Amino acid sequence: MLKQNLQFKLSQKLSPQQIQLMKLIQLPTQAFEQRLMEEMNENPALEGGTVEDEEKFEKDEFDNNEDDYNNEDYDNEDYSSDDINIDEYISSDDTPDYKTQTSNYSDDDEDRETPFAAPVSFHQDLINQLNTFILTDDQRDIAEFLVGSIDDMGYIRRSIQDIVDDMAFTQGIYTDEKTVEKILHIVHELEPSGVGARDLQECLLLQLKHKTPTESVELSIKIIEDQFDAFTKKHYEKLLQKFNVTKEQLKKAIEEIEKLNPKPGGSFTGANKVTEHVVPDFAIRIIDDELELTLNGRNAPELHVSKDYQDMMKTYKDSKDKSNAQRDAVQFIKQKLDSAKWFIDAIKQRQETLYVTMNAIMHFQQEYFLDGDETKLKPMILKDIADMIGLDISTVSRVANSKYVDTPYGTKLLKEFFSEAMVNDQGEEVSTIEIKKILEQVIAEEDKSKPLPDDQLADLLKERGYPIARRTVAKYREQLDIPVARMRKKM
Incomplete structure (x- = not known):
């Protein structure tokens, strides 16, 4: 038997504007x-602002605080798309000619281009x-496949x-182990030493065998x-019993091993990576024993x-000509x-949200920011700050998760x-x-010859x-990336 029921349901949905605002808040x-x-x-x-304004921000990017949130507003008049004439205001080109013209170059100026470095890849x-x-064609093909x-x-x-099977199926190179x-021994001669190893043991051995033979190296x-x-x-x-050596001899041999690179390719690839610079979103300074918070000017x-657009709208409103094309243009x-x-408005709200959140954190941790003692x-949890400033926990999380603050201590x-x-x-908590x-x-204070296990640390x-x-x-030791006692042992 079919039945019809009327049910009321209350649900919350975020508008596209709210989603965009949350994304803006999260951005560093x-x-x-x-x-x-x-x-x-x-x-x-x-x-954007004038050229003078841009130069001002470049000179002192932190010269902004909570009073610097005044942006130029415009008349929020509810413009109508009726009775509008737009013929004399709409250009056939999206970009006005005056924006693409230049007057600071002569015809004979050189068109110089900035050269860019083209780093060679690790494999190349x-x-x-x-x-x-000196290799035959077959040997070179195998060597390049190994590389x-x-x-x-x-x-x-x-x-x-x-590798033998893969070369046969994919390259048509038929060979044996x-x-x-x-050919792998030839690859092992390449730099950096240890490259082409199949495990850590072989990698360390290859590096040691490239060293000048000494007593310590041979023992290593x-x-x-x-x-x-x-x-x-x-x-x-x-090890002392096996090789019948003194502690000093073993210590020197271990020092030789500790100098080796367990990831020979990592040093090459790391040198070609672009260095990422952290841009602080806030700055805290101590002035007359008082904390002063500033928001990075680049965020304001x-x-x-x-x-021009406002004038067009006002002019269109006064016009008496009408057409569908004109209405569409005005609607755009x-x-x-x-x-x-x-x-x-979203930028202003983002600035205010960032400032009040960081200000609450600064006052909550005032003793640390004045002293620097961790x-x-x-x-402090997210809820503590959310309750102080009256914002949602998720908003505080978005601010805290990706923002940096420049303090006197780093x-x-x-x-x-x-x-x-x-x-x-x-x-006490x-x-x-x-x-x-x-x-x-x-x-750090323990005897490294007898490191303390976790129960003794407790x-x-x-x-x-x-x-x-x-x-x-x-758990805390692992979070601090400190190995177990056995791995902290030293001679």
Whole structure:
């Protein structure tokens, strides 16, 4: 039997403007500038400040605070698309001629181009080195295939049999394992030393064999060849008995091994990477024992709605001519004006959101920002800041997750100031950041010949007033990227 029911349901949906605003809030300074340029290129009704204003921002990009949010507004008149004549205001070209003309160059000026460096890739560098070897065509094909099998860290992660089969199926090169092994020895002669190794042990051996033979180097080779497992597990007593050497001799041999590069390809690829610079979104300064917060001026651009577009709308309103084409054109202009005004309002809201959020964080962690001692960081979660400024937790998260602040103690990521709370033996809440800092100090002060296991570290922390479990110590140690006790052992 069919039945009809009437049901009321209340649901919340984000408008496209709200979604765009959240994305703007999440953007750090550099990404925000790129988004701003894209919007200005797409919307001719949105214009930036004067040349003098731009020079001012370049001179002092942090010379903005909460009072600098006054952008030029335009008359928010509800323009109508009726009774409009646009013939004399619409050009057949989207870009006016005056914007594309230049008068500061003569006909005989040279058209100079800036040269760009074209770095050689890691694999191309290895191929170039192969050209210095006398090889037959078949040997060169195999050698180039082997070089192509090397990953960015400098290793060949495949067996010789797999390589032989792959060359036969994909390249039509028919050979055997013995021949490939022979050509692999040639690849092992390439720089950087250790490239083309199939595992860490072979990589270290190749590098050691390229060194000038000394007593320490020869002992290092024996250790890697015969007792690699004992070495990786730092069973130094076993190594002393096996090779019948003194502690000083073993220490020098281990120092030789520690100088080696376990990722020979990484040093090459890393040299060609573009250095990424962090642009602080905020700056905190201490003036007369008081904290002063400033928002990076690049986050507060001078924007206004095009006066030309506003004049067109007013003129169109007074016109008596009518046509469908004119109405469509006016509707387009009105859409661009509305979009420009919304974007300016969104920028202002973004600035205010960033400032009030960072201001709340600064006052919450005032002791740290005045002193710089990380042990003075208070437990702070997103909800604490959200409650202080009356914003949603997700909004605070977007601000904290990708923004940096320039402090007297270095440039910090905002999310580093957030931490959970734990109770010490005095019943006081302390930040997990403080406990991690104490843990780092305890490990730094330990006897490296007998590193402390996690249970002993937990006991030491309890003695200092931080009663936490062994598994919690292990978790914090891993978060600090500190290895287990056995791997911290030194001679």
